[in-house]
Amino acid sequence: MRKCKIGIIGFGTVGKGVYRILKSKNDIHPILKDIEIVGIAVKNINKKRDIELENNLLINDPYKLIDDPNVDVIVEVIGGTDIAKDIILKSLRARKSVVTANKAVIARYGSEIYSEAAKYGVFVLTEAAVCGGIPIIEPLKRSLKSNQINKMVGIINGTTNFILTKMTNEKADYKETLKLAQKLGFAEFDPTADVEGHDTADKISILTELAFGGAVNRDSITTEGIEKINIKDIEYANKLGFEIKLLAFSERNHVNKEESLSLNIWVAPCLIPKSHPLSKVDGVNNAILIEASPLGEIMLYGPGAGSGPTAASVVSDILNLYASLSKNISSIDPLLAFNYWRDCHIIDFNQISKKNYLRIICSDTPGVIGKIGDLFGKNDVSIESIVQLDASKNKAEIVVITHEVSNGKFEKSKKEINRLSEVELIASQLSCI
Numbered sequence: 417m418r419k420c421k422i423g424i425i426g427f428g429t430v431g432k433g434v435y436r437i438l439k440s441k442n443d444i445h446p447i448l449k450d451i452e453i454v455g456i457a458v459k460n461i462n463k464k465r466d467i468e469l470e471n472n473l474l475i476n477d478p479y480k481l482i483d484d485p486n487v488d489v490i491v492e493v494i495g496g497t498d499i500a501k502d503i504i505l506k507s508l509r510a511r512k513s514v515v516t517a518n519k520a521v522i523a524r525y526g527s528e529i530y531s532e533a534a535k536y537g538v539f540v541l542t543e544a545a546v547c548g549g550i551p552i553i554e555p556l557k558r559s560l561k562s563n564q565i566n567k568m569v570g571i572i573n574g575t576t577n578f579i580l581t582k583m584t585n586e587k588a589d590y591k592e593t594l595k596l597a598q599k600l601g602f603a604e605f606d607p608t609a610d611v612e613g614h615d616t617a618d619k620i621s622i623l624t625e626l627a628f629g630g631a632v633n634r635d636s637i638t639t640e641g642i643e644k645i646n647i648k649d650i651e652y653a654n655k656l657g658f659e660i661k662l663l664a665f666s667e668r669n670h671v672n673k674e675e676s677l678s679l680n681i682w683v684a685p686c687l688i689p690k691s692h693p694l695s696k697v698d699g700v701n702n703a704i705l706i707e708a709s710p711l712g713e714i715m716l717y718g719p720g721a722g723s724g725p726t727a728a729s730v731v732s733d734i735l736n737l738y739a740s741l742s743k744n745i746s747s748i749d750p751l752l753a754f755n756y757w758r759d760c761h762i763i764d765f766n767q768i769s770k771k772n773y774l775r776i777i778c779s780d781t782p783g784v785i786g787k788i789g790d791l792f793g794k795n796d797v798s799i800e801s802i803v804q805l806d807a808s809k810n811k812a813e814i815v816v817i818t819h820e821v822s823n824g825k826f827e828k829s830k831k832e833i834n835r836l837s838e839v840e841l842i843a844s845q846l847s848c849i
């Protein structure tokens with residue numbers, strides 16, 4: 417077999433990890449030695465780097481690698497959206513397969529990128545884009561393909577999971593914990609995409625498309641982050657037998673008359689019963705639980721980021737490509753490639769159905785729990801539990817957990833409860849599974 421020649425674009429956390437694996441003396445599959453790096457493009461060629469590089473591999477023009485006829489595969493690990501999208505599309509048009517770790521680009525421009533890959537008869541592989549080192553993309557595309565996927569629930573952002581774990585175990589303050597996460601390198605300088613849930617929404621959008629086969633409008637995913645979580649909610653959730661985690665949820669609903677599959681997708685901080693396997697996923701780890709027929713339930717768990725684990729996913733994509741490209745067949749492997757095969761749509765926010773947690777601050781007067789319960793009942797919302805957890809200075813804190821109910825009915829009840837004269841404030845609202 418001839419060598420597989422790659423151009424790496426980006427030499428930061430992931431790019432350097434890829435280089436280290438390709439040069440590693442570890443006992444890895446022998447085809448690894450057939451991967452040859454033609455060049456590595458970076459932004460600032462004069463930057464001091466904590467790694468020794470062979471030859472003069474560094475260049476500062478990524479398009480030189482795309483235009484180089486010797487290069488078979490482009491590895492895009494620069495991040496961001498605009499330049500990365502341009503690099504990926506131009507590589508595909510130059511008939512080079514692409515390996516990328518970039519969830520932001522794939523979640524937003526996946527349709528255009530997958531169809532361009534199909535048009536030019538090349539592949540775009542994305543194993544590292546979701547859950548870093550955990551193999552989830554290729555299993556969804558290949559090993560699980562004989563199943564109907566029914567539901568996926570996951571903890572797929574390490575930064576927020578680190579923060580929530582620390583807040584739970586050490587009763588630590590949110591802002592202080594975020595600062596610590598930044599200091600330890602678990603949160604970026606601008607943590608917005610992580611703490612507001614956008615990174616999680618990008619990832620569940622990618623997984624949903626692979627699992628259910630249709631393009632998803634990323635911007636329609638109802639997304640809430642962890643910024644408003646109060647330490648009190650964590651304490652109360654623990655008292656009631658739950659942990660709080662930022663969850664990504666994606667479930668098949670039904671196929672409508674137009675043959676379009678409706679999907680229930682959301683990202684939100686969520687109470688998880690302590691008996692649930694996801695409640696044990698702590699720190700920067702990720703996990704995704706998949707429910708499928710006839711398989712049943714499986715959970716994939718492990719490091720969701722970091723140089724080594726993420727680079728291992730990138731290199732496994734390179735090896736898969738090499739194996740496929742070296743077969744020298746003219747038709748493209750339909751399972752390694754990805755193409756949409758159905759129409760999907762996300763259900764409206766008001767139709768999303770889930771369990772809810774509500775913390776209400778009200779005056780400590782007799783009968784208030786009854787009034788709240790009556791208003792829920794009037795709106796057809798059934799309650800799993802309603803308890804008064806704290807009372808001081810004539811004020812009471814009431815926590816309600818509902819059974820599964822549509823957002824529409826729940827929001828209507830909430831508005832009416834807010835109007836009760838005894839209610840001072842609806843202090844927080846979270847989802848539950």
Ligand SMILES: NC(=O)c1ccc[n+]([C@@H]2O[C@H](COP(=O)([O-])OP(=O)(O)OC[C@H]3O[C@@H](n4cnc5c(N)ncnc54)[C@H](OP(=O)(O)O)[C@@H]3O)[C@@H](O)[C@H]2O)c1
Nearest residue numbers: 426427428429430458459460493494495517518721722726
């Ligand atoms: N870090 C993780 O644990 C992780 C996990 C999963 C997925 N990812 C994804 O992997 C991708 C890369 O992340 P990272 O953490 O490795 O980023 P990073 O450490 O910030 O490295 C980015 C690299 O890209 C280079 N670069 C930026 N703009 C460029 C341009 N216009 N032309 C050429 N090179 C350019 C930078 O060059 P200089 O070195 O000269 O500045 C740097 O080497 C992102 O999409 C990220 O979401 C990361």
